[in-house]
Amino acid sequence: MRARNLSRATELATRLEVADGLLARFMGLMGRPRLDPGAGLWLTGNGIHMMFMRFPIDAVFVGRPDPERGDARPVLSVHPGLRAWTGLVPLVRGASGVLELPIGTIERSGTVVGDLVVLEPGRQNPDLAGRGSCDRGR
Numbered sequence: 731m732r733a734r735n736l737s738r739a740t741e742l743a744t745r746l747e748v749a750d751g752l753l754a755r756f757m758g759l760m761g762r763p764r765l766d767p768g769a770g771l772w773l774t775g776n777g778i779h780m781m782f783m784r785f786p787i788d789a790v791f792v793g794r795p796d797p798e799r800g801d802a803r804p805v806l807s808v809h810p811g812l813r814a815w816t817g818l819v820p821l822v823r824g825a826s827g828v829l830e831l832p833i834g835t836i837e838r839s840g841t842v843v844g845d846l847v848v849l850e851p852g853r854q855n856p857d858l859a860g861r862g863s864c865d866r867g868r
Contacts, residue, residue, distance in 0.1 A: 731743075731746040731747075731748060731772065731849055731850065731851055731852050732744050732745070732746055732849070732850050732852045733746050733770060733772070733829055733847055733848070733849050733850075734847065734848050734850065735805075735839050735840070735841050735845050735846070735847055736800075736802050736845070736846040736847065736848055737844075737845035737846050738839055738840045738841065738845060740838075740839035740840060740841070741768075741839070742770065742790065742829060742831060742835060742839055742841065742847065743768060743769060743770030743829065743831060743835075744768040744769075744852070745766075745768055745769045745770070745852070746769075746770045746771070746772050746829070746849070746852070747769075747770070747771050747772070748771075748772050749771055749772065749773045755773050755774070755775065758771060758773060758778065758779075758830060759771055759783060759787065759830055760781075760782045760783060761782070761784075762784065762785075763784060763785070764784070764785050765785065765787060765830070765831070765832045766832065767832055768832075769832065770829055770830060770831045770832070770835075771829070771830040772827060772828075772829055772830075772849065773827060773828050773830065774826060774827045775825070775826075775827065775828065776791065776821050776822045776823070776824070776825035776826070776828075777818065777819060777820070777821040777822065777825075777828075778818075778819050778828055778830065779817060779818045779819065780812055780813065780814055780815060780816045780817060780818075780819065781815065781817060782815070783814040783815060784814055785814055785833070786811055786812055786813050786814055786833045787812050787830050787831060787832065787833055788808070788809065788810045788811065788812070788830075788831045788832065788833055788834065788835045788836040789808070789809040789812055789819060789828055789829065789830055789831070790805055790807075790808055790809075790828065790829040790831065790836065790841055790847065791805070791806045791807040791808075791809075791822040791825040791827070791828045792804060792805055792806060792825065792826065792827055792828070792829070792847050793806050793824050793825060793826055794826045799846060800848060801848060801849075802846035802847065802848045803826070803827070803846065803847050803848070803849070804844065804845075804846060804847075805841060805842065805843050805844060805845040805846070805847055806822055806823075806824055806825050806843065807822045807825065807843060808836050808841055808842065808843060809836075810833070810834075810836040810837060811833055829847070
């Protein structure tokens, strides 16, 4: 998948993994050494934690898709530069999902509250083929 900010005509992630199971959502990016530029993780829900993380990230919380706007989701909260090992990020009221992105993505893309973000299917990442959407083996 990929994530684009329609309001700013910018890319948030060109290689977006989906944490689609309970364990994958809990684990998130824990155990990984880094998050490469252009990569990201999509999680459903309205909160995340930074425990056991090895690196900082940016987080963009979005609302439900709006069919009248091409399934774009409103940005409800942005959290640039979340530090590793800082605990829970406060729950975001009304959020249906969060994008975990490489640090600096929010600033580079100009993403702010109120922007519209769309999640689009992308080409299958050959490195992940057959290994699930949130692989820990890299």
